[in-house]
Amino acid sequence: MFWKKSPSAVLASLLVIHLLAHIDRNMLLGFSPQIIKDLALSNTQYGFLVGAVWVLSFGVMAMFMGTLADRFSRTRVIAAGVLIWSACTLASGHAQSFEQMVVARFFVASGEAALVPAAVALLAELFSEKRRGTAMGLFFMGIPMGVGCSFLLAGSFGATHGWRTTFYVLGIVGVAVALPLALLKEDRSQLAPQERGAPFVAQALAVLRTVGGNRALGFVIVGFVLVHLVFASFSFSQLWLVNERGMNAAGIATRIGALQLVFGTLGAVMGGVMGDRVASKLRGGHASFMALLVVICAPLMLACRFVPVSSPLFYIGMCAGFFLPLAVYGPGAAAIMSMAPQKMRSTIFGFTMLSINVFALAIGTVVIGMAADHFIKAGATAPLTGVLIATDVLTISSALFFALAARASRRQRALALQNIQPAR
Known part of the structure; x- marks a missing residue:
């Protein structure tokens, strides 16, 4: 190979x-x-x-x-x-x-x-x-x-x-x-049982037991899913900007696309690079770094919902929203891989992608639309603004789960050290 x-x-x-x-x-x-x-x-x-x-x-x-x-x-x-x-x-x-x-x-x-x-x-x-x-x-x-x-x-x-x-x-x-x-060969048939996954049903059940039994891993996955609610809110961003912030529909689509491309790419690169550099200095590693990322971006994302569109803070907040979810991918994937057993790394990340698609993207998008329709019927003056603020708050709550993951990870390492010391 x-x-x-x-x-x-x-x-x-x-x-x-x-x-x-x-x-x-x-x-x-x-x-x-x-x-x-x-x-x-x-x-x-x-x-x-x-x-x-x-x-x-x-x-x-x-x-x-x-x-x-x-x-x-x-x-x-x-x-x-x-x-x-x-x-x-x-x-x-x-x-x-x-x-x-x-x-x-x-x-x-x-x-x-x-x-x-x-x-x-x-x-x-x-x-x-x-x-x-x-x-x-x-x-x-x-x-x-x-x-x-x-x-x-x-x-x-x-x-x-x-x-x-x-x-x-x-x-x-x-x-x-x-x-x-x-044509690239990767012969894994000779791997030891602890290094190779089981058939689908057995592997899926083992993954569910692993995620349920590893608090740090479970908290990271929950936080990762919550961050993806940003993408659910993106589906309604153009409607919000046009209907409730008075922006031009023709111009804003191009502007959103350009900002998302630039700051999404910047987030992916900076999140990965800075995560590796900063995580080694934080007690909770990558989980602590992700919590810090969310805390930094949170006030900017929320400010975007309140300030006028002429304010520089409006665009800074939008860019923070484009930056955050991609910035979490590098450290999030690294954290999950470090916590997952080698023989089920792909399956655990597949489970994470399943959770993201079902809860954040599918259910999240439908709930946002239903909530907006409810407030429109109730006569709310800015129905989408209220719903998107609530979505932002749920996204920001991912910081709590990342912090809990960092805490659980520290405890797991401390217990591991205690179990090693008597053998020395």
Whole structure:
């Protein structure tokens, strides 16, 4: 396995694949007007495509693919995922109806679910704890970069060649990436039982027992899920800015996209790099660093909801909201990997992705919409403002869980030292 001798090259390759995944994932958003028109979709059907179809497939399959990555070759699992999502991206370009697009996007999400659990566990093996957060942060930089590139691609290449051709090209590129990736050998059949995962049901049950029995790990995952409520609120940001803050709909979309790309990417890089440097100086490690990040960003995010749009603090608060969730990815993934047993790292991160998609993105988005509708019917003057403030508070409460994780981690280390001392 010569390729493992170049961790930086592996990281760069995984970043490119992650970037491609998020371009494919968000291309439906970039071409939404054209696709809705060509396939004669209703808003409900479109919402189902970009919401429920993706969350149900990606969330559930992330944990299943994680069990495969813990048991078999992680490079082969990733390659299979890339091949599946790329073939189905190509099929998305050929879709002639809502039903065909649903099937294609369902399997795009299923394929993409293979990447993150396997990649995170692989990076955790290749990079030491002192560099792990940086590696994770750079890998997750693929999220904001992919979102930005998908819209840029839709507005440039897509504007000239159309959405179908763009999907065809992306599918072919993905297949071309998957084939050489599948040739990288990682024979895990000879690993000791404590280093290799169990079949799906047994592995899933073991993960639930592990997360439930490790307070530090459980608290980090809860905090990680709560931070993702920021993404649920992003779904309503444009409505809030236009309807309740009086901003221009045409101009604000481009501005939000640019700020999210810049500060999301900055958050991924800085969160990973600073997390590794600062965490070693904090008693709670990466968990304490994440709590500190949330506490720093919290007042800026809340101020954004109250100050006028002409205030510099308004844009600073928006940028803090774009920065925070990506800044937590590097140290969050590093913390989870350091607490997870080696034989279930991929499955535990798959479980984390499942929790994020179900509770933060699916349920969170629906609850925000329902709450806003309730306050509108009740005659509230600024219904979305109140709901988004409540969402911000829930996001900020993640600091409490990160602090609890840091405290539990310190206690676990103290107990471990007590058990070692008599043996000396």
